[in-house]
Amino acid sequence: MEIILFEVALTFYFAATIVSLLELSKGTRTTSRIMLGLTAIGFFIHTLNIITRYIVSGHIPITNMHEATSFFAWSIVLIFFFLEYRYRPGLLGSFVMPGVFVLMLFSSLLPRKVEPLSPMLRSYWLGIHTSLAFIGDAAFAMACGIGIMYLIQEHHLKSKKLGGLFRRLPSLQTLDEMNYKLITIGWPLLTLAIITGALWAESTLGSYWRWDPKEVWSLITWLIYASVLHLRLRAGWSGKRAAILSVIGFCVVLFTFFGVNFLLKGFHTF
Amino acid sequence: MNILVIGLNHRTAALELREKLAFNGPRLEEGLLKISELPAVNEALIISTCNRVEIYLNTDETERVVESIKDFFVNFFGIKKESLENTLYVYDDMKAARHIFRVASSLDSMVVGEPQILGQIKDAFDCALKQKSTGVLLNRLFKKSISVAKRVRTETGIAQNAVSISFAAVELAKKIFTDLTKKSFMLLGAGEMAELAAKHIITSGVGDIVVANRTYERACGLAEEFNGRPGKFEDFIHEMAHCDILICSTGAENYVLMKSQMQKVMKERKNRPVFIIDISVPRNIDPGINELNNVYLYDVDDLQGVIETNILERQKEAAKAEEIVEDEIETFRKWMLSLDAVPTVIALREKAESIKKEELERLLNSLPDLRDKDRQAIENMANSIINKLIYAPTAALKEESEDRDILIATIKKLYKINGNEESPSTRMKPHYSHKCNS
Numbered sequence: 001m002e003i004i005l006f007e008v009a010l011t012f013y014f015a016a017t018i019v020s021l022l023e024l025s026k027g028t029r030t031t032s033r034i035m036l037g038l039t040a041i042g043f044f045i046h047t048l049n050i051i052t053r054y055i056v057s058g059h060i061p062i063t064n065m066h067e068a069t070s071f072f073a074w075s076i077v078l079i080f081f082f083l084e085y086r087y088r089p090g091l092l093g094s095f096v097m098p099g100v101f102v103l104m105l106f107s108s109l110l111p112r113k114v115e116p117l118s119p120m121l122r123s124y125w126l127g128i129h130t131s132l133a134f135i136g137d138a139a140f141a142m143a144c145g146i147g148i149m150y151l152i153q154e155h156h157l158k159s160k161k162l163g164g165l166f167r168r169l170p171s172l173q174t175l176d177e178m179n180y181k182l183i184t185i186g187w188p189l190l191t192l193a194i195i196t197g198a199l200w201a202e203s204t205l206g207s208y209w210r211w212d213p214k215e216v217w218s219l220i221t222w223l224i225y226a227s228v229l230h231l232r233l234r235a236g237w238s239g240k241r242a243a244i245l246s247v248i249g250f251c252v253v254l255f256t257f258f259g260v261n262f263l264l265k266g267f268h269t270f
Numbered sequence: 271m272n273i274l275v276i277g278l279n280h281r282t283a284a285l286e287l288r289e290k291l292a293f294n295g296p297r298l299e300e301g302l303l304k305i306s307e308l309p310a311v312n313e314a315l316i317i318s319t320c321n322r323v324e325i326y327l328n329t330d331e332t333e334r335v336v337e338s339i340k341d342f343f344v345n346f347f348g349i350k351k352e353s354l355e356n357t358l359y360v361y362d363d364m365k366a367a368r369h370i371f372r373v374a375s376s377l378d379s380m381v382v383g384e385p386q387i388l389g390q391i392k393d394a395f396d397c398a399l400k401q402k403s404t405g406v407l408l409n410r411l412f413k414k415s416i417s418v419a420k421r422v423r424t425e426t427g428i429a430q431n432a433v434s435i436s437f438a439a440v441e442l443a444k445k446i447f448t449d450l451t452k453k454s455f456m457l458l459g460a461g462e463m464a465e466l467a468a469k470h471i472i473t474s475g476v477g478d479i480v481v482a483n484r485t486y487e488r489a490c491g492l493a494e495e496f497n498g499r500p501g502k503f504e505d506f507i508h509e510m511a512h513c514d515i516l517i518c519s520t521g522a523e524n525y526v527l528m529k530s531q532m533q534k535v536m537k538e539r540k541n542r543p544v545f546i547i548d549i550s551v552p553r554n555i556d557p558g559i560n561e562l563n564n565v566y567l568y569d570v571d572d573l574q575g576v577i578e579t580n581i582l583e584r585q586k587e588a589a590k591a592e593e594i595v596e597d598e599i600e601t602f603r604k605w606m607l608s609l610d611a612v613p614t615v616i617a618l619r620e621k622a623e624s625i626k627k628e629e630l631e632r633l634l635n636s637l638p639d640l641r642d643k644d645r646q647a648i649e650n651m652a653n654s655i656i657n658k659l660i661y662a663p664t665a666a667l668k669e670e671s672e673d674r675d676i677l678i679a680t681i682k683k684l685y686k687i688n689g690n691e692e693s694p695s696t697r698m699k700p701h702y703s704h705k706c707n708s
Binding site: 157 | 430431442444445446447448449537539540541542543560563564566568572575576579580583
């Protein structure tokens with residue numbers, strides 16, 4: 001059942017991605033409405049998929065790579081809807097939906113079997129720690145997408161070539177505000193994820209911090225976003241610099257998520 | 271019945287001639303009255319703007335009417351007939367319909383996509399309606415033109431991009447800042463173009479407005495005009511710390527704002543973005559400033575470049591608009607064709623009715639003893655026979671088909687219907703009781 005739901009959600013995200021890419025070349029109000037509609041249906045079914053999986057396994061379904069990637073994609077769509085509702089920016093879907101689709105496609109290729117949970121992970125911390133981490137990461141993913149939009153729009157304005165996406169992209173100020181908002185959402189969530197992770201580690205492994213590769217890279221991510229916030233507030237690093245930093249920051253997030261799992265070994269590896 | 275347009279526009283006639291041929295104020299209704307009274311003119315409508323003068327007509331005698339309209343121009347405006355040579359264009363039938371569709375959609379305008387023309391056409395149509403100088407054909411044509419223009423406006427971006435310096439500046443400001451009402455604006459110096467741009471920025475609702483000028487009195491005057499506060503020219507760099515949009519147009523021979531000064535300003539502004547429009551020639555602001563982070567500097571050439579891309583963009587959209595026009599021409603053509611069938615449909619029914627009446631009378635006269643109820647029954651039967659008999663040919667006539675002309679001729683022949691029927695666009699006799707203001 002949850003496998004069918006997953007496939008259906010994937011299909012809807014795929015359709016939304018196609019429409020969102022069409023929107024890049026030739027956008028109208030209708031295309032953007034269709035895209036939002038398809039994404040909304042996909043998101044609803046995706047949510048059902050996660051709930052069924054929770055019911056089947058009896059724990060929050062973020063315990064293997066398939067589930068984690070799927071949950072990550074789900075969180076990104078969640079934040080996407082938050083931004084759409086709050087700022088109504090143009091073209092955001094075109095920068096987000098392809099990423100969501102790629103994540104879902106990747107997730108669909110991984111083993112999906114519901115495995116019994118290893119005793120080490122059997123704790124209420126699992127749900128809290130992982131969902132905080134992924135929603136935080138999703139905010140950073142979105143900040144990266146918006147950073148790219150900012151860089152494109154800023155390039156149009158600086159180079160004075162106003163063709164292409166100039167007309168349909170939101171204003172620099174809107175993009176910059178969204179970027180800031182997302183980092184103020186993502187960074188506290190990451191902070192909480194690290195704290196809950198430490199508490200959880202203490203309760204099961206006896207120590208708060210073990211210099212596990214995931215922990216180290218999470219700390220690096222945390223420091224990067226802390227400095228993004230600090231530089232913005234203290235040194236006026238808004239706009240272009242903030243946009244570049246959020247793109248770099250997200251590359252580190254991706255490495256922390258995928259790179260560490262595949263390249264380095266540690267107890268976070270699924 | 272045929273649509274005919276005779277006119278001239280900014281491409282065919284010099285301003286000098288267009289001025290002479292303008293129907294201003296009361297001259298419009300006077301002209302419309304005179305044209306309506308010309309022989310062979312069934313319907314008439316005049317469009318007179320600063321860029322075009324066009325007479326729309328419904329007539330059966332195209333050539334004759336063209337000549338009489340030329341004579342009308344000569345007499346009405348007191349010009350020489352030679353001056354009209356090579357300036358008038360004449361379109362008839364679907365070409366005329368295409369012309370008005372394109373004019374209404376602003377595809378024929380000097381600045382493609384400009385919004386005024388549609389309003390002017392509506393006024394011209396209203397005036398003709400008041401004067402009752404139009405009938406079925408021109409009414410339909412103009413209603414259709416207005417709806418085509420609206421369709422073009424909503425389905426293409428023909429009117430979207432700014433094609434003047436001042437609108438381009440506003441458009442850019444809106445892509446840098448989300449909400450101009452929270453931004454402050456400074457006009458440095460004066461000058462026609464700068465003031466126009468300032469006006470447009472102010473109308474789009476900026477918050478705080480400062481006007482600085484070398485002559486303080488001039489600054490005070492402009493500040494009053496713009497509802498802002500005057501500033502001293504010497505203090506302008508200091509003011510820059512709080513100003514998000516600057517329009518600069520001073521007569522200075524060299525730069526009044528250097529990159530190093532701007533760097534300090536940006537520090538003071540905590541790096542908040544600033545949009546600077548340098549309209550002065552020679553330039554007054556160090557072009558290197560554009561390299562600074564969060565500073566967007568546009569000079570006259572940059573804005574001109576923006577406008578040029580926008581014009582190209584509009585032309586692309588115009589191609590889409592032309593497609594819409596063709597599409598609508600097709601529907602209009604079908605409607606025109608269906609008009610041809612209407613008289614035949616009516617004649618056919620009349621013929622049937624007259625036969626029925628004749629036969630019923632004869633029958634009822636020979637049977638005087640019938641009860642009312644029976645008479646009624648016989649009449650009903652007769653009605654239902656003729657209805658059923660003419661139903662199929664009527665439906666065939668109304669149906670859209672390419673060989674409708676042949677069908678009309680055939681039916682006329684089969685039923686022996688004479689071909690001298692009046693068209694339904696029979697001109698309503700004009701009443702010239704209303705005033706026309708446009």
